[in-house]
Amino acid sequence: MTVRIMLVDDQALVRSGFAMVIDSQDDLEVVAECSDGSEVVNALASTECDLIVMDIRMPELDGVSATERVIAAYGDDAPKILILTTFDTDEHLVSALHAGASGFLLKGARPEELLSGIRSIASGDAVLAPSATKRLLQQFSPRPPIAAASDERLQSLTEREREVLAQVCTGATNPEIGAQLHMAEGTVKTHIGRLLSKTASRDRVGLVLFAHEVGML
Known part of the structure; x- marks a missing residue:
């Protein structure tokens, strides 16, 4: 296309x-x-x-x-x-x-x-x-540990979704994430779709900002 x-x-x-x-x-x-x-x-x-x-x-x-x-x-x-x-x-x-x-x-x-x-x-x-x-x-300071831990968006993520999010923050592509976490590319896309929804992020840039905000980076 x-x-x-x-x-x-x-x-x-x-x-x-x-x-x-x-x-x-x-x-x-x-x-x-x-x-x-x-x-x-x-x-x-x-x-x-x-x-x-x-x-x-x-x-x-x-x-x-x-x-x-x-x-x-x-x-x-x-x-x-x-x-x-x-x-x-x-x-x-x-x-x-x-x-x-x-x-x-x-x-x-x-x-x-x-x-x-x-x-x-x-x-x-x-x-x-x-x-x-x-x-x-550098424009964003992570939240204090207590505030980050209590963030409802962070709490809603499964362990697997957190692993995918961590890979997204490294700049890895979907195939690279799949290879790293031993999952199909289609499964990676599904996890990223859920991450975008749960964190109210528009795209991967938003996911990186979210991860930094809650202290994951």
Whole structure:
């Protein structure tokens, strides 16, 4: 199945470069382009799209605010969103992820990293630039042991679900989790689905944040 992608960046040259890289792949297709975050919701009304690759800093409406609008408008049916930035110190990282973005990469990433990130997010995984992961977790302090232990979401997890969650936090893919825990990939997907439901997480990024919040990391 071809993944339909919308590009959102205020620099036409950047959009063209990304489009050339993406359209060179048989399983990926750029179906729309926007020059600002303010155009995204209207564009989605007339374009079927699976994933949005969006710059975080734009003159009228930034990527964080645009992400919030998309999630507010489409909820669980919203396209996945991959946020791109020029600077790995961008202070909007946490805001973008909390707004509902499923990934965060640097514009300086190699083409193969961008393509891999797009495919990972399209398949339900989450992507974080390595330099961003440490900063992300530093933004959150684990709860005190007593508060963490009493968290109803944590208490609702089975031992097997906690094992799967621990693997998710290492960045392992479903096949890797299956190999590590000796279970079928389909079973891994089932466990991850239950984890998302029990922890009220939108995706794997949310699962990592939850695990850190309750002191599992």
